[in-house]
Amino acid sequence: MKNKKPEVVGAFDTKHIAKLANLILSDQEVDTFTLQLVSILNYIEHLNKADTNSVDATYNVSPNKNETRKDTASVCLTQDEALQNSTNTKNGQFVTKGVFKSE
């Protein structure tokens, strides 16, 4: 990623990113966030100076390997507790948006 700066930042499409992030923004928000995010991304560009040619990525610093447990039921929330913070329930279940109707 040598000196890709101008086009990467120039290509920052706030509306597209907001759609990917499932956020609805006002026009005013699009303008403000674009300025702020481009300034943050410009700052981040200086990562390019770090030589990472023979470096592995670090995603987690815990020494633990994959953790598994027996596939058995254990204590969990009751149905009432699980539903207590939802505003839209029916017959003891969450009401969700229809998958096929939404488009």
Added chain:
Amino acid sequence: MNDPTSLSLTQTIDGLAKKSFSESDLNKAYGDRIKKLNPGLNAFLEVKENSKGIPAGIKDLIAVKDMQMTCGSKILEGYTAPYNATVINKLIDNNVSFIGKTNLDEFAMGSSGENSAYGSAKNPWDKNKVPGGSSSGSAAAVAADLCTFALGTDTGGSIRQPASLCGVVGLKPSYGRVSRYGAQAMASSLDQIGPLTKTVADARKVLEWISGPDAYDSNCVKSYFKSTKRLKDLKGITIGIPKLKNQKGSDAGLDIGVLGVMEKAYQKLKELGAEIREIDLPHTEYALAVYYIVMSSEVSSNLARYDGIRFGSTREKFGDEPKRRIMLGTFALSTGYFDDYFIKAAKVRTLVKQDFEKAFEKCDVIVGPVSPTVAWNLGEKISDPLTMYLSDVYTIPASLAGIPGLSVPCGFANDLPVGLQILGKYLDEDTILSVGELYENATDWHKQKPRLQAPERSNGGQAKL
């Protein structure tokens, strides 16, 4: 009877054992003080009167059954936690009760406390100043003696930085030291729960209570923290001090007043017998940039759960800072940019971690400032996110490396508290706590308290300035 609200946690435990006061006296004293002072400080978002236990404040993104958990966000207004976080159950086992949920930057995103959707907490040393963040209410509540101790969370400095700005002790344990089950996830490879306390001994005590393995958090290490070290002096301890350089990227700049306080603190450590050694952390200049990619990416994933179906409102209730970080992370993970941003940042993270591993071959702990400045004016940085981010430049490197960090009061600049940061090797909280405690015992910064007065008239929890 002395006012028990002025006592540290360890003194409180002693006082209860000796029956100098009862649990009911203790809770009443704190409850009265909260009634008087919280309207001016906005440290607590919810207060619960108890008559039993040792009263603690809990950051309002850690679940306490049947109490609210707003995460400082309108999206969770009215949410009631249906279960206890693991740390809460561990505290209950140690006779702790919960006097309130403390204010915070929305979803723990912020360095000033001002991103709370419920109004910023105020700095008890000067109510026109920020308390720091994101554990703003926890730090303000401990500094103002509104609880015996508090829990916060630290992803990039959110325990250490407000502790520094409010003049209390703050400990970010090593990554994996404490279970995060029941804490709202912000950035899963960085988040850690830890204490904000009146003394270093208190922080040690709370860490002993809350550490340990948990089947509900697979990143937890399998051991419990048990303190075995009590140093008489610092002879034989080598303290590393990073070379100060005018890094591009940290040009928020170390305040000259803070630098002066630091130099006196280093001198004191030397007088206590420590050998001081200059060390080099060449990649820390990249840490902030790495952090904002890694953290935002994890945020965008963790906050995808807010869909308004199972709990919480719909996504338009997010405030500006969560929206910014969700978008930044979504961008860093999106097709075409993933390798250049997320993978690149994850690689540079390795270099930052290796810097510390190399440095710790030459020293036992690393010390420096927690924050480049003392508390700033409310509103001063709120419209410029990048300037706000730069205030975490000294706390973020340790977060990326997963190592423990302690903030200990070490003086004042412009009449506002300054914190000394003590960083240690992975899982070696014992040494940083011992060094911190020796420093604390040799100074009396931690005994100084803000002068507080109740506001003349409160207006529903918001401070009247």
